Amino acid sequence: MGLTELQEIRRSLHQIPELGFEEVKTQQFLLDRIEELKTDRVSVRTWKTGVLVHVAGTSPEKTIGFRSDMDGLPITEETGYDFQSSHEGRMHACGHDFHMTIALGVLKRVIDQPVADHVVFIFQPAEEGPGGALPMLHSEVFRQWKPDVIFALHIAPELPTGSVSCKEGLLFANTSELFLDFQGKGGHAAYPHLTKDMTVAASNFIVQMQQIVSRGIDPVESAVVTVGKMESGFVQNAIAETARLEGTIRALDPSSIHTVKQKLERLIRGFEHSYDCTIDVDYGANYYQVYNDHEMAGLFKEAAEDAGIDFRQASAAMTGEDFGYMLKEIPGFMFWLGVQSDYGLHSAKLNPNEEALQVGVEAVSSMIQHLSN
Numbered sequence: 503m504g505l506t507e508l509q510e511i512r513r514s515l516h517q518i519p520e521l522g523f524e525e526v527k528t529q530q531f532l533l534d535r536i537e538e539l540k541t542d543r544v545s546v547r548t549w550k551t552g553v554l555v556h557v558a559g560t561s562p563e564k565t566i567g568f569r570s571d572m573d574g575l576p577i578t579e580e581t582g583y584d585f586q587s588s589h590e591g592r593m594h595a596c597g598h599d600f601h602m603t604i605a606l607g608v609l610k611r612v613i614d615q616p617v618a619d620h621v622v623f624i625f626q627p628a629e630e631g632p633g634g635a636l637p638m639l640h641s642e643v644f645r646q647w648k649p650d651v652i653f654a655l656h657i658a659p660e661l662p663t664g665s666v667s668c669k670e671g672l673l674f675a676n677t678s679e680l681f682l683d684f685q686g687k688g689g690h691a692a693y694p695h696l697t698k699d700m701t702v703a704a705s706n707f708i709v710q711m712q713q714i715v716s717r718g719i720d721p722v723e724s725a726v727v728t729v730g731k732m733e734s735g736f737v738q739n740a741i742a743e744t745a746r747l748e749g750t751i752r753a754l755d756p757s758s759i760h761t762v763k764q765k766l767e768r769l770i771r772g773f774e775h776s777y778d779c780t781i782d783v784d785y786g787a788n789y790y791q792v793y794n795d796h797e798m799a800g801l802f803k804e805a806a807e808d809a810g811i812d813f814r815q816a817s818a819a820m821t822g823e824d825f826g827y828m829l830k831e832i833p834g835f836m837f838w839l840g841v842q843s844d845y846g847l848h849s850a851k852l853n854p855n856e857e858a859l860q861v862g863v864e865a866v867s868s869m870i871q872h873l874s875n
């Protein structure tokens with residue numbers, strides 16, 4: 503598949519971003535493209551809004567898995583692309599359109615140039631939330647085609663196009679979502695003394711919460727608490743009765759997530775007392791760290807360099823990925839693909855360089871070749 507075809511696929515996918523477990527159009531798009539490529543060596547199954555494609559090897563000894571995530575984010579796109587999202591308030595702002603396109607490109611390569619081992623392409627829904635990897639891993643269809651080794655990629659806006667990056671061991675953090683609902687007495691803006699202002703309570707909570715990391719976690723460990731969304735009130739001249747904070751907790755060591763949650767709950771009790779309100783906490787989806795198998799990550803360096811791709815040593819990052827659950831059960835790894843964008847992941851202006859699509863196809867195909875011997 504040439505760059506033009508890869509670009510055409512990526513742009514089509516880019517226009518139809520859907521949230522986790524709502525990837526209905528995306529699934530149909532994938533099924534249609536896979537149908538065009540299909541031969542008698544290829545079998546296709548669906549799981550919820552996901553798709554699994556099994557390509558039979560010529561003299562198989564094992565099954566190699568390549569996983570791509572499928573969902574977009576609740577972000578309003580501001581790229582100005584002429585192929586920008588046609589779904590209001592939804593955007594492929596994390597590169598999953600790239601990931602799926604590369605998987606289709608590699609699928610075509612494996613069909614045209616058969617390899618010895620079986621290869622399973624796993625298009626997984628709901629990576630951004632609530633998490634598709636864990637239930638998919640336990641599904642009947644996944645178990646029947648369960649790979650012996652598995653890998654995946656993620657675009658890296660800060661790395662140059664033409665490069666990939668990986669490391670052995672810990673690559674991505676442990677994560678927990680965080681949802682906080684504040685409830686207190688609202689009222690007229692002119693009578694604050696008769697109310698319990700939830701906008702003020704939630705604002706102070708955000709500020710205090712930052713000290714959980716700066717004063718509650720050993721500085722040689724890493725943790726992050728971020729509030730990405732805050733909502734309160736209805737009108738400029740009324741004091742808010744409710745407020746909602748939505749965020750995430752990240753840590754390289756899972757015990758630090760536990761520590762942050764314990765300290766957060768103590769802070770909640772203090773705020774409930776001092777602001778005379780209730781605060782409900784919900785930890786939403788929790789993801790297990792991405793831990794790369796040493797041997798596989800080492801082999802990937804070789805595979806990338808053999809394909810003429812610039813390999814760079816990665817550092818651990820505080821990003822999360824439910825692919826971590828797959829790696830917990832199946833030896834494998836994840837790598838970064840350089841896409842050189844002026845704007846980062848989860849930005850409304852993310853503009854990855856499409857030439858990286860071809861680099862991704864080469865890197866993944868080369869790894870499959872190296873694994874299938």
Ligand SMILES: CC(=O)N[C@@H](CCC[C@H](N)C(=O)O)C(=O)O
Binds near residue numbers: 630656677679
């Ligand atoms: C690669 C990436 O950006 N992944 C997401 C995963 C989100 C998990 C969950 N919704 C959370 O926020 O904890 C990330 O934000 O790192």
